[in-house]
Amino acid sequence: KAGVTQTPRYLIKTRGQQVTLSCSPISGHRSVSWYQQTPGQGLQFLFEYFSETQRNKGNFPGRFSGRQFSNSRSEMNVSTLELGDSALYLCASSEMGPNTEAFFGQGTRLTVV
Amino acid sequence: GNSVTQMEGPVTLSEEAFLTINCTYTATGYPSLFWYVQYPGEGLQLLLKATKADDKGSNKGFEATYRKETTSFHLEKGSVQVSDSAVYFCALQTGANNLFFGTGTRLTVIP
Numbered sequence: 001k002a003g004v005t006q007t008p009r010y011l012i013k014t015r016g017q018q019v020t021l022s023c024s025p026i027s028g029h030r031s032v033s034w035y036q037q038t039p040g041q042g043l044q045f046l047f048e049y050f051s052e053t054q055r056n057k058g059n060f061p062g063r064f065s066g067r068q069f070s071n072s073r074s075e076m077n078v079s080t081l082e083l084g085d086s087a088l089y090l091c092a093s094s095e096m097g098p099n100t101e102a103f104f105g106q107g108t109r110l111t112v113v
Numbered sequence: 114g115n116s117v118t119q120m121e122g123p124v125t126l127s128e129e130a131f132l133t134i135n136c137t138y139t140a141t142g143y144p145s146l147f148w149y150v151q152y153p154g155e156g157l158q159l160l161l162k163a164t165k166a167d168d169k170g171s172n173k174g175f176e177a178t179y180r181k182e183t184t185s186f187h188l189e190k191g192s193v194q195v196s197d198s199a200v201y202f203c204a205l206q207t208g209a210n211n212l213f214f215g216t217g218t219r220l221t222v223i224p
Contacts, residue, residue, distance in 0.1 A: 004156075006156075033211055033212075035212075035214075042214060042215070042216045042217060043202065043214035043217075044214075045211040045212065045213070048211055056211050058211070090156055090157065092157075092212075101162070102159070102206075102212060103159075104149075104156035104157040104158070105156050106154075106155055106156045107156050
């Protein structure tokens with residue numbers, strides 16, 4: 001089985017721009033979660049989607065949004081980029097429900113200049 | 114609320130030394146507990162997990178026991194190798210299906 005695939009691996013954007021990151025979960029997994037990893041704040045939960053519905057959301061501003069498609073692929077969007085949005089964005093997929101193992105992708109490294 | 118407090122790093126050990134990385138947690142309800150490992154340039158990989166009190170998770174020589182009375186889940190390995198050099202994250206998960214992570218501990222093992 002293919003693992004979780006995140007594209008692109010690296011991105012450089014300018015302040016004020018917007019960006020879209022993509023995540024393809026493991027086949028058969030219906031839950032996709034997004035995390036932001038920074039040296040200062042560590043790993044923080046952004047949101048989780050299950051069957052195209054946002055099921056859970058972390059404490060991030062409305063500039064961060066996401067969606068999930070019928071094939072379980074997910075995208076996250078960050079609008080009006082700020083320097084502080086520079087981070088590694090990790091996507092994780094799991095089958096469904098609580099306490100099922102989360103499998104992580106390699107992440108997208110976003111640099112905002 | 115939910116939170117994980119993890120031993121500060123970095124930790125540097127000689128090959129074959131004993132490893133302990135401390136992790137304590139605060140949670141509502143009865144969480145599952147995890148240790149994840151992150152190698153350079155990679156995402157997170159699940160190392161081991163425990164889903165209820167007194168469970169012991171183990172993998173690749175690493176062990177951790179879910180201690181409800183001390184709200185702890187310390188990671189141990191009897192003899193570390195150079196290939197164990199990585200960043201280790203303790204995490205908890207509640208029924209809401211998102212993970213709460215500790216700050217991570219960077220381990221460097223020198224030959």
